[in-house]
Amino acid sequence: MTTILQILTSPRPNSFSRRIACDVTARLVALHPRAAIIDRDLAADPPPHPDLDLYEAILTPAVGDDDPRFALSERLIGELEAADFVVIGTPMNNFSVPSTLKSWIDHIVRIRRTFRSTPEGKIGQLRDRPVFIVTSHGGYMSGGYQPDFMTDYLRAIFETIGIRQVHFLCADGLSRGPESVERVLVQAKAWIDEHLPI
Template sequence: MFIFQAAAPGTSIIRRDLGAEPLPQTEALYAVALASPATLAAPPMGSLNLSEALIREVEAADVIVIGTPMHNLTIPSVLKAWIDQILRVGRTMKSTPSGKVGMLRDRPVYIGVASGGFFTGERANQPDFLTPYLSLALSSIGLKTQQFLTLQGPPHWIGARHR
């Protein structure tokens, strides 16, 4: 984060640590609000407040940085809870006969992925469901300029023998 501030003095950063402050999973009222065009037009009071606040954070950002571990070959549940709140038909995407169309302005998204195993390259020894899922989820709302940065496998010193 400090690199961004050094490159662009005066930059403000919004930090959302989903590990320290996890978002709640979507609730029944949220599902009711999204159930039909009628309930989307007049959602139950308070049902979309969190979703709207998170979408506004994304809309206000010039750059988005996501740091995530790979949990069981995919994203952790706390990141999925965030995605469930920002992917909203009629607000951040629309469904068309040819697929989802994003309604948000594109901007750079940097995604750092840490894994104890290898999931890309010659040493890949596990499947990767995280990258295609996250890429599709973000693209479906209009965030198509994505850069994945990976940190894979155990550090070289783990398991080394000391002489």
């Protein structure tokens, strides 16, 4: 059975990143009709920031994966391991990812579990699979309008744990009026048709 992990981060019910990410998921379901969806809503249920317990568990090599301090980390990693496809919808917040998504990352990128540290660098431990990341931006992402600490960062994070098939659908200019929004929605539909043809 095909499994899709859908991660949404915007707290706005009419969020563009939610809407477009759900369109991507709907297309995957159309292509894989019996697909199961794991919903991970980081706005409704934000993962806690790493606390002292998690720090100590991560920094102590003898601590096993079944330690209770890794319970949430294991649950979130398990969702990722189960997924054949991952769909993420997220706004840009101050040139980077929202803190809720950063917290999720801090739970799933874990030494001795999802990556190994070697003298040559970090080696990802997860099976590669397609990840579709819809990013929403009030401003523009071209023409030097603003820095982008989000796209390369997310690519590096997934690469660290072994996932290289990362595809970005960038929805920008969303605070620039209805015509700009209309253009974005048309472009998003074309992007989905191109990357996930029926």
